[in-house]
Amino acid sequence: MARTLAEKVWDDHVVRRAEGEPDLLYIDLHLVHEVTSPQAFDGLRLAGRPVRRADLTLATEDHNVPTDLVQGPIADPVSRVQVETLRKNCAEFGVRLYPMGDASQGIVHVIGPQLGITQPGMTIVCGDSHTSTHGAFGALAFGIGTSEVEHVLATQTLPLPRPKTMSVTVEGSLPEATTAKDLVLALIAQVGTGGGQGYVVEYRGDAIRGLSMEGRMTVCNMSIEWGARAGMIAPDQTTYDYLQGRDHAPSGADWDAAVAAWDALVSDQDAVFDKEVVLDATAITPFVTWGTNPAQGCALADVVPDPQALPEGNARDAAERALGYMGLTAGTPLRNIAVDTVFLGSCTNGRMEDLRAAATILRGRRVAPGVRMLVVPGSMVVKLEAEREGLDAVFTAAGAEWRSAGCSMCLGMNPDTLKPGERSASTSNRNFEGRQGRGGRTHLVSPQVAAATAVIGRLAAPSDLTNDSAESGQ
Amino acid sequence: MDPFVSHTGTAVGLRRSDVDTDQIIPSDWLKRVERTGFGAGLFSEWREDPSFVLNAPEHRGASILVAGENFGTGSSREHAVWALTDYGFKAVISPRFADIFRGNSLKGGLLPVELPADVVATLMDLVENDPEALITVDLEAREVRAGTVVESFELDDFTRWRLMEGLDDIGLTLRHGDDIAFYEEKRPRWKPAARAL
Numbered sequence A: 001m002a003r004t005l006a007e008k009v010w011d012d013h014v015v016r017r018a019e020g021e022p023d024l025l026y027i028d029l030h031l032v033h034e035v036t037s038p039q040a041f042d043g044l045r046l047a048g049r050p051v052r053r054a055d056l057t058l059a060t061e062d063h064n065v066p067t068d069l070v071q072g073p074i075a076d077p078v079s080r081v082q083v084e085t086l087r088k089n090c091a092e093f094g095v096r097l098y099p100m101g102d103a104s105q106g107i108v109h110v111i112g113p114q115l116g117i118t119q120p121g122m123t124i125v126c127g128d129s130h131t132s133t134h135g136a137f138g139a140l141a142f143g144i145g146t147s148e149v150e151h152v153l154a155t156q157t158l159p160l161p162r163p164k165t166m167s168v169t170v171e172g173s174l175p176e177a178t179t180a181k182d183l184v185l186a187l188i189a190q191v192g193t194g195g196g197q198g199y200v201v202e203y204r205g206d207a208i209r210g211l212s213m214e215g216r217m218t219v220c221n222m223s224i225e226w227g228a229r230a231g232m233i234a235p236d237q238t239t240y241d242y243l244q245g246r247d248h249a250p251s252g253a254d255w256d257a258a259v260a261a262w263d264a265l266v267s268d269q270d271a272v273f274d275k276e277v278v279l280d281a282t283a284i285t286p287f288v289t290w291g292t293n294p295a296q297g298c299a300l301a302d303v304v305p306d307p308q309a310l311p312e313g314n315a316r317d318a319a320e321r322a323l324g325y326m327g328l329t330a331g332t333p334l335r336n337i338a339v340d341t342v343f344l345g346s347c348t349n350g351r352m353e354d355l356r357a358a359a360t361i362l363r364g365r366r367v368a369p370g371v372r373m374l375v376v377p378g379s380m381v382v383k384l385e386a387e388r389e390g391l392d393a394v395f396t397a398a399g400a401e402w403r404s405a406g407c408s409m410c411l412g413m414n415p416d417t418l419k420p421g422e423r424s425a426s427t428s429n430r431n432f433e434g435r436q437g438r439g440g441r442t443h444l445v446s447p448q449v450a451a452a453t454a455v456i457g458r459l460a461a462p463s464d465l466t467n468d469s470a471e472s473g474q
Numbered sequence B: 001m002d003p004f005v006s007h008t009g010t011a012v013g014l015r016r017s018d019v020d021t022d023q024i025i026p027s028d029w030l031k032r033v034e035r036t037g038f039g040a041g042l043f044s045e046w047r048e049d050p051s052f053v054l055n056a057p058e059h060r061g062a063s064i065l066v067a068g069e070n071f072g073t074g075s076s077r078e079h080a081v082w083a084l085t086d087y088g089f090k091a092v093i094s095p096r097f098a099d100i101f102r103g104n105s106l107k108g109g110l111l112p113v114e115l116p117a118d119v120v121a122t123l124m125d126l127v128e129n130d131p132e133a134l135i136t137v138d139l140e141a142r143e144v145r146a147g148t149v150v151e152s153f154e155l156d157d158f159t160r161w162r163l164m165e166g167l168d169d170i171g172l173t174l175r176h177g178d179d180i181a182f183y184e185e186k187r188p189r190w191k192p193a194a195r196a197l
């Protein structure tokens, strides 16, 4: 029978199937970080259970780590205890950990692909909703809660009901100056926060094929923001080129065997999806959010929408509350919105291409007076590579702060937070109330928009910049 | 986990859609390494507003939360479930839940009950007009009863059985250890490993 990509990967991992029960699914890789794991390790200890496959488990420190110093203990005692707990747990249970300061440390969803341990056709889980990022490689990757973390640690499996499948076909090619981030923000605005609920989504079409691996990761990363269980992209030459030669990628005859298996990871021609969505890439322009959920966004060229124009009910109520929280008035051109802070980083946009794109815009320009710009590479490898290319010098010359790897202001568990009422343009993935700090106001943007916004001080696209490097402050 | 068969209690209505996990339990609280004590952090930013519905004295002791659609959207933090149960909630009723939140609830002893939007609206009106109104969430019958409302909800047989028996999921899976070992033998050898310490 014709099957979708998601169904193929699912079927390959079924350990046990029984009528009336969820499938028992084998997990190829379990990624672990300090926030969602302590209670799971405690559970193991209480029950006297070992980690079944420590060799398929990999841990990193990312959410809590301060990004302004690499060495030394974490100042916040609660964060410190959490990170130390992870270290103790990993040592006790034999799990490999990349701690702060390690050359391979970084945001869990940045280091997996970078190490080459994220590969096509795998099942990958992590106690973190943005695990969907790894789907860019044609893996079935999804976030789980702490009880499930414990379950995977103990059994290397998860009992799961078979998900529905959806295809999102993005036709045409993205206009120049439009990015993967704009694409996914526009998609989410179209389908709504709950549009993907219960589905594993496969992104397809020319615009998706045309994206680099990093762009594909940005798209898959935000699958969860429209409710999808996971997002996937069939592997192709772009995927193989990215993977080959990386630390954990197969080599020699193993590589050939792997590629032969990966080549089969496409949805069959006549496979049936439970739902299909089509998006026209050619119509997408730089996109930003104005509200407090990722679906509350529109083209940068637009104005803050009027809630009264929405049908009475949930959407209108939510829009009204969002404008109140964001301190915005309907009808204001988005380009008039001034920000205090620009955050470039996170597992959505904290990779080399993102940093390069922003640096290209900032080269020879200055961050506007009164604006604080934080550049936080997604991993130590990204940091070092950027420094080799001299990007750190570009950022600091522009007046931005150059930091170490971590989640940082994406969720403000470390000291990088917005103060009440402060407004940011952020390349992260969530604009929820208080996400970047109590009372903070977040506009989600692409790295390019982030950089242009930093220079102008108001939400802006690179096309708003003149060649005059003395743009700042106007 | 305690078995859940049926629960009757008063309810509180949270008239908002897309209530995300960052609101249910802000990230400050995620630094804790314990599983208990999260009730104090439940909706902590909203609770600073004296007019927030959870602060209303007439809703003290409510054990059922009636919420708008897409409840629990956002992060995978199970701390959101721990906060709700620690506060005293046994069930949440909503037209639609975010997937991970729903899964976490079913592991953590909080029953997520999905009902049609118009029924949720009726329940919302009911508890707002009469905070003393009792709602029964009957897992055995897969039915919600309150006032004039009698509405069945869906939950697969397996999960229902597991919750009613209060069974540990891990224990259930470990019964299939042979199947897991058999699967492991067949895995291609080129699949990556993290090289354990």
Ligand code: SF4
Pocket: A062, A063, A107, A108, A109, A128, A130, A346, A347, A348, A406, A407, A410, A411, A428, A429
């Ligand atoms: S960068 Fe943000 S979204 Fe990504 S893992 Fe860290 S906190 Fe989560």
